Amino acid sequence: MPDRPVARPATMSGNGAIIDIDRRENGWTVRFASEPRTSPQPLWFNIEVEGIDGETVHFVWENPDTTLGPSSELDQIRPVLRCDDGEWSRCEAVEVARLPDGRARLHFSAGASRGTVQAAFCYPYAPPNLEQTLQETGDAWERSVIGVTGQGRPLWRLRSKRGSEEDNRPGLYLLARQHAGETPGSWVLDGILQFLADDPDGFAEQLDCWAVPFVDLDGVIAGDYGKDALPQDFNRSWEALPMRPEVHAIMADFRRFAACASPRLAIDLHGPGHATPGIYVQLPREQRPREHRMLAESFAQALAPLFPELDAGTIARPTTYPSRWNALATVGSWVWDSIGTLLATVETSYQRIGDRPLTPEGYRDAGRRVVRAAWSWLQHHGS
Numbered sequence: 001m002p003d004r005p006v007a008r009p010a011t012m013s014g015n016g017a018i019i020d021i022d023r024r025e026n027g028w029t030v031r032f033a034s035e036p037r038t039s040p041q042p043l044w045f046n047i048e049v050e051g052i053d054g055e056t057v058h059f060v061w062e063n064p065d066t067t068l069g070p071s072s073e074l075d076q077i078r079p080v081l082r083c084d085d086g087e088w089s090r091c092e093a094v095e096v097a098r099l100p101d102g103r104a105r106l107h108f109s110a111g112a113s114r115g116t117v118q119a120a121f122c123y124p125y126a127p128p129n130l131e132q133t134l135q136e137t138g139d140a141w142e143r144s145v146i147g148v149t150g151q152g153r154p155l156w157r158l159r160s161k162r163g164s165e166e167d168n169r170p171g172l173y174l175l176a177r178q179h180a181g182e183t184p185g186s187w188v189l190d191g192i193l194q195f196l197a198d199d200p201d202g203f204a205e206q207l208d209c210w211a212v213p214f215v216d217l218d219g220v221i222a223g224d225y226g227k228d229a230l231p232q233d234f235n236r237s238w239e240a241l242p243m244r245p246e247v248h249a250i251m252a253d254f255r256r257f258a259a260c261a262s263p264r265l266a267i268d269l270h271g272p273g274h275a276t277p278g279i280y281v282q283l284p285r286e287q288r289p290r291e292h293r294m295l296a297e298s299f300a301q302a303l304a305p306l307f308p309e310l311d312a313g314t315i316a317r318p319t320t321y322p323s324r325w326n327a328l329a330t331v332g333s334w335v336w337d338s339i340g341t342l343l344a345t346v347e348t349s350y351q352r353i354g355d356r357p358l359t360p361e362g363y364r365d366a367g368r369r370v371v372r373a374a375w376s377w378l379q380h381h382g383s
């Protein structure tokens with residue numbers, strides 16, 4: 001064992017520039033910063049510190065005030081920690097230090113451990129997590145390769161094996177991780193995959209569900225944040241001639257889905273700004289056709305009663321923020337214009353829904369509610 005700890009980005013989905021490690025009373029201080037990688041603006045971090053000998057590790061995050069979201073809300077952020085390959089848990093408290101030059105730092109601590117401490121912005125979710133869920137759900141999901149990523153990895157799509165082979169069942173197409181660091185989307189999807197395998201409500205056999213669990217699979221494995229990723233944001237690449245091979249592959253798959261499922265709904269799962277609470281539907285921009293925007297509103301209305309702890313008025317949010325690329329070249333625009341189907345963009349907090357800090361199980365519960373809303377919506381609005 002080294003006489004001082006070693007800190008580095010985690011092996012899977014790792015991200016973090018280590019600045020220094022210093023001895024302090026009863027432990028060590030690890031100073032680090034989120035790496036922007038392919039994005040102009042950083043957010044995601046996932047680092048591990050090895051060689052702890054029963055001491056406390058104090059983490060100092062050096063660049064939280066340059067990440068997506070208001071600096072005034074940094075005190076709402078609760079990173080997650082795990083010791084010695086145990087369960088992840090959310091920090092109960094953080095301290096925001098405002099420096100004389102105007103910068104902000106976020107301090108948080110891990111309790112005493114023997115061995116390794118890992119700290120991440122939110123619960124990591126990578127291919128091994130999905131693998132575990134697919135094993136636990138037995139034979140419920142069929143895996144197909146629908147393309148190859150930019151770095152040469154097979155791009156997977158899941159399809160529920162429940163129900164008949166018949167065409168023209170109601171269909172749901174799910175996407176997660178167009179932005180690689182937005183792990184809340186994956187935990188919500190995880191809940192949906194488990195729910196449809198267990199089928200407690202008895203509608204899974206009637207639903208033809210398809211899912212691409214990691215759109216930016218290379219970014220997920222590398223630990224990229226991936227929002228506004230160069231050369232082009234995944235969710236601004238849905239042009240007639242897309243710039244991303246993954247998008248090109250998923251477009252072809254969407255057409256297969258459209259050929260056999262009816263009525264149809266698609267949902268794209270994301271994470272919002274660093275401290276934004278709750279869950280909500282990011283509505284199509286006002287330049288989009290009125291019918292498109294109205295149907296997206298109707299999905300938000302289907303979702304609202306399933307989240308009684310939230311103010312119903314917060315479930316649908318207009319999209320007005322600036323974009324580095326063609327703001328209308330989103331998956332939602334493409335799915336509407338090309339296959340005549342609503343795609344609802346659902347954003348789930350990195351932090352909490354209502355007063356409850358989100359856990360993996362809390363995210364799965366949100367997923368169960370999202371898929372119930374989807375089923376209800378398909379009964380009334382499906383196109």
Ligand SMILES: [Zn+2]
Pocket residue numbers: 178179182227270271
């Ligand atoms: Zn996103």
